[in-house]
Amino acid sequence: MVIRGRAPLRVSFGGGGTDVEPFCVEQGGAIIGSTINKYAYCSIIPRDDDQITVHSLDFDMTVKYNAKENYVCDGRLDLVTAALRAMDIKQGCEVYLQCDAPAGSGLGTSSTVMVSLLTAMARWKGITLDNYAMADLAYGVERIDLGISGGYQDQYAATFGGFNFIEFHGRNNVVVNPLRIRRDIINELQYNLLLCYTGNIHVSANIIKDQVSNYKKPDAFQAMCEVKALSYAMKDELLKGNLHNFGRLLDYGWESKKRMSSKITNPQIDMLYDEAKKAGALGGKLLGAGGGGFLLVYCPYNVKHQVAHRLEAAGGQLMDWNFELRGAQSWICDEDRWDYRDIQVQMPNKEYTFHV
Structure with a gap:
């Protein structure tokens, strides 16, 4: 028997950073975003x-534990260690982890890995958690137990899936508003967007700490308020299908977000963004906390090919993707069915045997 968990990665359109305390507790945060068809998997x-062996296929790393001993975080796959402890795993197992995007990509990879881990473990133990309880558990393990700096949006996005407008007022006070967007609007939005990998790997915790330290500075605080207001405007334009306005609001949001911390952008990212704008893009933003990872760019369909060419010529790497409307999932498969066996097919005049 193999238990699998899968959770989708996310793209954030607006409001990024307002889900981080203390801003979300004191002012209220708001995020608009969607999940995409790139995933974190746990098997x-x-x-x-009593032997627990964890294999990180992305990092080519293996860590072993004993289920009867205390799980101690030692800097090696601590996300797994904390998840084992939180779910009170007392039985031996083999765990395999794999993610479709690298760490530091700005797509919420670490939180999505955590959600896939907890989803698979809950399925194994027969524990039923609704989406709010699962997202809060993932937040607690990553942010509280492990002390990793960050906001709330990634755990909720990966768990719920789809297009959401999420409002944050601190832990246990998060409201996820699923957006009912017409399918033709979703299709057109995806057609007009590009995802470009900048090649930079960033440490989001360092940027978030700098952002939090700037919270009381007037310009940074005003920028956070603007980013929050823009998320509401983006929601309205997206629901109405005013996609070019939505694209221009991405540009406003990016300009505001850069004022929240000097670490959010760098010359290479600015150069890629400027090249996209020169080729006809209406707007865009760096995904995640900043400093590197994926650049999301909105461009009208008739200049999309020109923007793509300009980004690649400048060193960017475009990724094929689409939106994913489902959230975290788990299932069980039977390993015995993987065994190779002769396959026999009886036809009216003859029996065929296929040796696989």
Whole structure:
């Protein structure tokens, strides 16, 4: 038996950073975004002994534990260690982790890995958690237990999936508003967007700490308020299908977000963004906390090819993607069905055997 968990990565359109305390507690935060068809996976194979072996396929790393001993974080796959402890895993197993995007990509990878882990573990133990409870558990393990700096949006986006407008007022006071967007609007939005990998790997915790330290500075605080207001405007324009306005609001949001911390952008990112604008893009933003990862660019369909060419010529790497409307999922598969066996097919005049 293999238990699998899968959670989708996300793109944030507006409001990024307002989901981080203390701003969201004192002022209220708001995020608009969607999940995409790139995922974090967790596979669990139960064992009959106390040995737990975790394989990170992305980092080519293996860590071993004993289910009867205390789980101690030692800097090696601490996300897994904390999840095992939170779910009170007392049985041996093999765990395999894999993510479709690298760490530091700005797509919420670490939180999405956590959600996939907890989703698979809950399925294994027969525990039923609704989306709010799962997202809050993932937040608690990552932000509280491990002390990793960050906001709330990634855990909720990965758990709920789809297009959401999420309002934050601190822990246990998060409201997820699913957006009912017409399918033709979603299709057109995806057609007019590009995802470009900048090649920079960033440490989001350092940028978030700098942002928090700037919270009381007037210009940074005003920028956060503007970013929040823009998320409401983006929601309205997206629901109405005014996509070019939505694209221009992305540009306003990016200009405001850069004022929240000097670490959010760098010369290479600015150069890629400027090249996209020169080729006809209406707006865009760097995903995640900043400093690197994926650049999201909105461009009218008739100049999209020109923007793509300009970005690639400047060193960007375009990724093929689409929106994903489902959130975290889990399922069980039977390993015995993977065994190779002769396949026989009886036809009216003859029996065929296929040796696989």
